[in-house]
């Protein structure tokens with residue numbers, strides 16, 4: 001059966017009250033109006049665009065589409081980590097914004113010090129500032145409003161405070177670059193849209209209650225960083241990976257789902273609104289996340305509080321939007337809030353889309369319990385588990401880079 005390519009537009013989408021009640025996870029291969037997807041072409045031309053529209057409209061929010069970016073050096077490139085790495089600091093600005101307080105994204109890009117080489121790069125937003133990655137005075141700091149209270153604590157927010165979290169030297173030693181910017185450059189993490197990017201971009205699709213929340217804004221900021229990375233001749237344009245922890249893991253997943261220039265995704269302990277399903281989530285419910293963090297998703301999403309069965313998708317379909325690109329969720333067995341049990345259900349559901357699109361998808365049961373990630377135990381979709389709490393540390397990076405090595409080996 002052939003189906004006409006018909007991308008749903010925001011105006012065509014029903015109000016939440018008219019959406020069908022689906023207690024089971026929505027079928028990846030059935031469109032909102034009940035049509036069956038039977039070929040990869042139909043997936044790409046019909047279902048994928050429809051899902052992007054549904055997730056934007058009802059959950060994360062629509063972001064600005066056309067945006068001009070300008071790159072300038074915040075500082076000349078300099079050596080760090082005793083000459084093992086080069087640090088480039090780039091300001092990403094938006095020429096169409098004329099106001100004095102127009103936002104800028106300050107990207108710190110650390111690359112293996114190999115001038116004629118193109119390195120794979122991990123990209124992530126950070127919580128407290130670029131200077132927390134390593135204790136090096138060369139890393140610039142920028143004034144901000146609404147700094148997260150956690151970062152006010154000198155132990156958390158100081159130079160190099162996240163040394164054992166990002167493990168930069170380990171990444172560099174394994175041949176990877178790392179690019180990062182502070183979330184506050186894009187949008188401070190408060191229920192207040194008067195700062196950050198939101199007030200500056202007016203031309204946004206869809207009704208105002210469907211406009212971008214903070215997570216969509218952070219993901220959009222990652223896309224602007226990708227715009228830069230693709231211009232840097234020391235970056236391998238086919239090997240740009242995104243990651244992020246917890247709320248920033250939700251961000252990495254939404255960023256990868258919405259931008260096919262991102263080649264690999266590692267959502268780390270991302271939980272509700274990330275890899276964990278909204279349906280039957282016995283840890284963080286949709287209502288709880290909307291009540292405590294009303295700014296993360298769009299306003300329409302609050303209509304699914306205690307009403308998950310009317311969500312016309314679930315998070316397995318966000319993984320499906322990343323397909324056929326590699327994705328490995330990393331989770332901690334002692335992390336009692338991010339719901340790794342729920343995520344693996346979603347991963348197994350999404351696997352059918354990976355295989356349908358000709359990718360390897362999961363191997364075995366899809367779970368890797370610590371240790372090395374090898375061609376024997378992983379396909380290109382997996383969950384990697386370590387016996388930790390809600391943290392990011394070296395053992396995660398070992399698994400992550402093993403996975404990335406396997407996925408990038410031909411690029």
Ligand code: GCU
Pocket residue numbers: 245246247248269270271272284289337
């Ligand atoms: C809260 C929130 C989670 C989130 C986490 C984090 O616990 O409920 O959804 O993932 O913060 O970002 O650390």
